[in-house]
Amino acid sequence: QKEVEQNSGPLSVPEGAIASLNCTYSDRGSQSFFWYRQYSGKSPELIMFIYSNGDKEDGRFTAQLNKASQYVSLLIRDSQPSDSATYLCAVRMADGLTFGKGTHLIIQP
């Protein structure tokens, strides 16, 4: 069974701190990795995508990929209350995108 695992949380982080979200996946052949943010009752929106090992930065967000360890993470710097949401890790496998269950992030003012 091809799986994507995330800690469901909630993960509570003080405003202004760094939030670190983690994801592991089981399909070693996966090539594309995505982070989505989902507010309650809304559809997911893309935050970051990463295809190569290493770090990819976009504003306050950094995605990190380690294919050997089958691990992908998302760092959010200078966390804001508006970052409070559920973050979904998605991995492209042969039959489409497989999503993790998401990590609920709470930024405490």
Add this chain to the structure above:
Amino acid sequence: DGGITQSPKYLFRKEGQNVTLSCEQNLNHDAMYWYRQDPGQGLRLIYYSQIVNDFQKGDIAEGYSVSREKKESFPLTVTSAQKNPTAFYLCASTGTVNAEAFFGQGTRLTVV
């Protein structure tokens, strides 16, 4: 504007009734997907289609049916065989192999 449109936003189904959720995209994407999301849960794949006139079952296809007669459209029917259909349904599409998924606004289905 390009995007994915799901309708209706809210849908109520009586016991034993079939209902159809609409999903239309004008992004010229080949692949389309239907996901189900229950409260506090992640997305579970119901069906997906990578080309017109072809579709595959996902992890939870029982009680659902789809068609893909046109590239732009991928409707989902929730049949009476689906015993617990109350959920948030999301349609998505992707372009090239490594491209991200674009989502519609979702349909919230409730059994009354």
